[in-house]
Amino acid sequence: MIFLTLIASVLIAAVSIYQFRKEAREYHQDRLERKEVAITEHINYVLQTTTYPLSTENIPLIFKDKIFELSDIHSMEINFFDLKGKLLISSKAIFKLDKDKPKINPSTLKIIQSSLDKRYIEFSKVDGQSFRSSYSYLKDTKFKPMGILNLPYEENTEFYDNEVQNFLIRFGQVYIFMFLISIILSYFLSSYITKSLKIISDKMEETQLNQRNEKIVIEDGSKEINLLINSYNTMVDKLEESATILAQSEREQAWREMAKQVAHEIKNPLTPMRLTVQSFQRKFDANDPDISKKLDDYTKIILQQIDTMSAVANAFSNFATMPAQQNETLNVVNVVKMAMEIFNEDFIQFSALEDEIITKLDKTQLIRVITNLVKNAIQAIPEEQEKKLVFVTVFRQDNEVKIAVKDNGKGISLENQERVFEPKFTTKSSGMGLGLAIIKNIIENYHGTITFETEPNEGTEFLVSFPINK
Numbered sequence: 001m002i003f004l005t006l007i008a009s010v011l012i013a014a015v016s017i018y019q020f021r022k023e024a025r026e027y028h029q030d031r032l033e034r035k036e037v038a039i040t041e042h043i044n045y046v047l048q049t050t051t052y053p054l055s056t057e058n059i060p061l062i063f064k065d066k067i068f069e070l071s072d073i074h075s076m077e078i079n080f081f082d083l084k085g086k087l088l089i090s091s092k093a094i095f096k097l098d099k100d101k102p103k104i105n106p107s108t109l110k111i112i113q114s115s116l117d118k119r120y121i122e123f124s125k126v127d128g129q130s131f132r133s134s135y136s137y138l139k140d141t142k143f144k145p146m147g148i149l150n151l152p153y154e155e156n157t158e159f160y161d162n163e164v165q166n167f168l169i170r171f172g173q174v175y176i177f178m179f180l181i182s183i184i185l186s187y188f189l190s191s192y193i194t195k196s197l198k199i200i201s202d203k204m205e206e207t208q209l210n211q212r213n214e215k216i217v218i219e220d221g222s223k224e225i226n227l228l229i230n231s232y233n234t235m236v237d238k239l240e241e242s243a244t245i246l247a248q249s250e251r252e253q254a255w256r257e258m259a260k261q262v263a264h265e266i267k268n269p270l271t272p273m274r275l276t277v278q279s280f281q282r283k284f285d286a287n288d289p290d291i292s293k294k295l296d297d298y299t300k301i302i303l304q305q306i307d308t309m310s311a312v313a314n315a316f317s318n319f320a321t322m323p324a325q326q327n328e329t330l331n332v333v334n335v336v337k338m339a340m341e342i343f344n345e346d347f348i349q350f351s352a353l354e355d356e357i358i359t360k361l362d363k364t365q366l367i368r369v370i371t372n373l374v375k376n377a378i379q380a381i382p383e384e385q386e387k388k389l390v391f392v393t394v395f396r397q398d399n400e401v402k403i404a405v406k407d408n409g410k411g412i413s414l415e416n417q418e419r420v421f422e423p424k425f426t427t428k429s430s431g432m433g434l435g436l437a438i439i440k441n442i443i444e445n446y447h448g449t450i451t452f453e454t455e456p457n458e459g460t461e462f463l464v465s466f467p468i469n470k
Contacts (some may be wrong), residue, residue, distance in 0.1 A: 054140035060089040079150035085109045339370040347388040353395040359468045369439045375403040380409030406461035412454040
């Protein structure tokens, strides 16, 4: 903690020093620009009132006496160069910046010539002192370049250096004071936090999966302690959910075992029953036509019952043993559209926000999911209802493909909403109640989800999400 405080203090000091120096640079930049504007206006006035012809050669004559007056008024060194960088006249007998080079540096001259505003600021240091020199074109009354104006400017940072020094002294005093205060506060806070942590530690040691765990309640805890308590209480809730899921999984496993046995017991007599009845029907010969009709009706009834038993057996088998996934790269939009072609109802509508959403799924199982949801949506709408609507939508969200099936039926009652995906649960007069349980198993095998929203007498919307795996 103390180490982090030290790092933060160093960063604050560094940022402050950087800000002071930035302000100093901006101040000198603004001051040079203001002086340059004022001197330029003064020079333009001199050029407008001079009796000499405006030319490069006459610059020394025009400013022979005026250059010293300009330098004194504006407290700046002023130099005039010709367009090739040769010195014409200066307010000082010698250069302050560069005594041995009376010409403008060729590279500087090229920059001035190539710049859009024909102006350039050059930075340099002499004996540790920073300088910036302004170069700009001197133009006649017809805006024709006739020379180069140079204004050397010395950056005096003594004021800002003193401000930085005073700031560091005051900052150091405040830091020492805050450091002592933090030590005292740390001592009291550590004692207070340790007490709360002891309570949390004892509760965590008592936590077990196979029993109901009590939540921690501390009313006057700190923000950090409250966050830790909330995390523990959330963990307790998740443990209860995990226990519920585990119990449900065990129940489903027991139901699968029972379904396997039931399917085995029902399937065994089905085939010989069908063969016997069909053989009897073909070989039976009676003179009485009514007797033949009765036998035929009897046979049809038997066959219908056999088919019903077979459907029950198949439903149990499908739930108990799901077929192996045959993953293939497919366009979900096309598969959903193809699955809906088996339905002839006019009130079924389809919409896709994209023409192509590619992922890897089992085509047969995906069709099974769609047909089951659409069939349930159709059956959820009362027969006597005038306006019927089943709306199927396919769209992409983040890295998932989503399929929504919405109806305007009677909805799902509150007491049945928690049991929708339970095996063997159904609100219909026929059926095994395995359809939604089977498709939920299919979807979760692909790490997907299925949820629903419902309103009584308004309708229900099921939303299926599959991760997009390419």
